[in-house]
Amino acid sequence: MRTGDFDYHLPPALIAQTPLEPRDHSQLMVVERSTASLSHRSFFEITDYLRSGDVLVFNDSRVIPARLSARKADTGGRLEILLLRQLDPRVWEALVRPAKRTRVGSMLEIIANTTAVKEQKNVVAEVIKIREDGIRVISFSDGMTPEGIGEIPLPPYIHVPLSNPGRYQTVYADAAGSVAAPTAGLHFTPGLIDRIRSKGAHCLFTTLHVGLDTFLPVREISPLEHKIHREYGILGGKTASKLTLAKKEGRRIICVGTTTVRLIEAAAQASKLPLVQPFQGWVDLFILPGYRFQMVDALITNFHLPRSTLLMLVTAFTGKDVIKHAYREAIARQYRFYSFGDAMLIL
Secondary structure (H helix, E strand, O other), X not given: OOHHHHOOOOOXXXXXXXXXXXXHHOEEEEEEOOOOEEEXXXXXXXXXXXXXOOEEEEEOEEEOOOEEEEEXXXXXXXXXXXXXXXXXXXXXXXXXXXXXXXXXXXXXXEEOOOOOOHHHOOOEEEEEEEOOOOXXXXXXXXXXXXXXXXXXXXXXXXXXXXXXXXXXXXXXXXXEEEOOOOHHHHHOOHXXXXXXHHOOOEEEEEEEOOOHHHOOOOOOOOHHHOOOOOEEEEEOHHHHHXXXXXXXXXOOEEEEOHHHHXXXXXXXXXXXXXXXXXXXXXXXXXXXXXXXXXXXXXXXXXXXXXXXXXXXXXXXXXXXXXXHHHHHHHHHOOOOXXXXXXXXXXX
């Protein structure tokens, strides 16, 4: 297996720069794994493929305003900080640009993006560690929260400013902690979720805070050499019990997004199946072709970046030949790709 096996050419014009309105009017490619057949629908028609008893599992993580503006206390040089993961109430892992300007001991003054939160105008931070991969560990002054001083970070391939930051959140976002949206969920509206429930399907909510790997391609020649970044996840007791019952009764578990797949598969690995135990902790499960799925029966997902861990997961679930056929078809039919793009339902 080579990382190049997960590469493809995408015309830049197909990278969606803005979200469609309404949310559920994006295109939906339906992929039947058993027959390798493809169908083309609108996302709001997804209910045609659902049946009573199905269990849809969503990731309710909320994107935090993780992009901060800063200046060096000694020189006044401007910097940008992207918060990645909170280690304790004051300490975060972060990317800093330009990185060469910050060393261990560098003092940074955070520039609030609004005057509405006056008590956070004097936030200061210190670089206390630089890891081998270039990620900075930064200690902030007491009481720092990103709200009021930061901005919602958009992926680097989106170049058009977002007029409504709420459009980069799912309508059910609740638990703050992600630096990127679980984008498969962006297609759902409250009305669509009501229609799903009216068909007798169940909607369950878990939390996995989306981290750095969403932005990064795999650079190693072999993906087996890639170390995936950990993401913090929570699978509650009631949800775990409902997943256990669904598997026992042979009802389908449909994951909304690759983040949800990784969380419930990690929980299954930590459990003694068929009983799924509640889970809370770091998830570093890297799913590659050859992985044996224990929980997931169907998947709703967007179209992913070349050489990404997300494309590798989808390939593991769908099959190499089928997923390549689906992506070629999506490009030929001018589907919209990535975070604000169209979706796939893989059955």
